[in-house]
Amino acid sequence: MFLIKQSNFWSLPTNGLHSWSWRQILLLRPVAKEHLIYKCGRGDKFSLWFDPWMHGESVHTLYGHRVIHDPLLGRLALVKEVIKEGRWDWPANSTDLVDIQLTVQDIPISSTSDSIFWVALGCSLSTKLAWQSIRARSAEVGWHRLVWHPARIPKHAFCLWLAMRRAHRTRDKLLAWGVISSASCVFNYGEVESLEHLFFHCPFSHNIWGAVLSMCNILRPISQWSDEVQWMLDHARGHKFPTLVRKLAFAASVYHIWLERNRRCFKNEFMPAQEIIDRIKHDVALKLWLGRKTQRCEWHHSLCENWGIPLGEKT
Structure with missing residues (x-):
């Protein structure tokens, strides 16, 4: 106005x-x-x-x-x-x-x-x-609630949105555009860096995502990117506490893996996998603790312990 x-x-x-x-x-x-x-x-x-x-x-x-x-x-x-x-x-x-x-x-x-x-x-x-x-309206995509839920961490959600739209400028794209001369994965495992490789076929990101799933009390084989997205869509519906943990953990993992990829590309700095896992854990735990009261039951007790969330109610 x-x-x-x-x-x-x-x-x-x-x-x-x-x-x-x-x-x-x-x-x-x-x-x-x-x-x-x-x-x-x-x-x-x-x-x-x-x-x-x-x-x-x-x-x-x-x-x-x-x-x-x-x-x-x-x-x-x-x-x-x-x-x-x-x-x-x-x-x-x-x-x-x-x-x-x-x-x-x-x-x-x-x-x-x-x-x-x-x-x-x-x-x-x-x-x-x-x-x-x-604006020109487009058809609603099935993954929008996985990205844009009310409890999202904005920078994590934006990074995940780019991944969902396959808009990250991975090295295979940069090579095709003639920007770089090699598309080798920056995590030094000798394969071409693509979206599918980065999330989570690469052994480096595969281990990080596996550790994050374990903190969510999920033990299962990790598959290719499209299958991981579909699994999240099937198992992260609604607003219950375990569902919220999974949504936040997924977005945080994509964000911090992409951040580490950029850190290695542009700053030549290297962070060990465990430190990245700790940062994912910190972001998710802080959002959960600040955003809502933890619910007391045996299942949530286990999740709270995994993520380092105090069991007492906020003061």
Whole structure:
């Protein structure tokens, strides 16, 4: 709302000294205008020339730049400059101004302040509504609750989301793009680094994920990435404590393995597997302890001991 209330927002050029981010916002003005409804009140907030208050368009768009100079009101004039005693009162200095006076007669004036609505009168603008209106919706994916559950750790969830979309720039992709000359796994096991190799075919990450599963009281063979995802989808449904542990553990494992991969690639620093496991354990335990009270039963008691979560209730 702050942006669209500025008197010069609709007239700013998209080039010049503006930052890249600001230029991208300015390029979205036509999209915003399709959904915005400007409702005149007493004319105290809208730019007379540049806000699209006149039947969805601005005076400047309809009549050009010259019309600004004809009434001698200046570029910063507000709509209230042409309202007197509750009626439209445009100067008759030119044929354009006379035409505007006739055009605005069906636009009601009131004693309330000017208002801007989104899509329909009475509907206030919010970032959520704006995003839902302008984005292209895709089909819902089956793994979204595994990634975007309420108890997620944001940076872990984002990393897992990239993995689910196969968007991580693994070395096999970089080799295909000609960025690097070798796609060998940075964990020094002699195989090509791909998403499937990294999660969790590589012996280094395989051992980490196996240790994490053990802390979840899960003993089973580790399979390829797509099978591990499917197993998580089948065994991490709902909001019970063991389910939450599995979701957090899975995302934390993907995050810290990818972090270690980048550490070795870009910093030439190496962290032993046990320290990575300890960091996964720390992140999950802290989130569980801060996020909810531990439930007292034999199964949860075992999980809490595995992850180092105090059994007493939070104070």
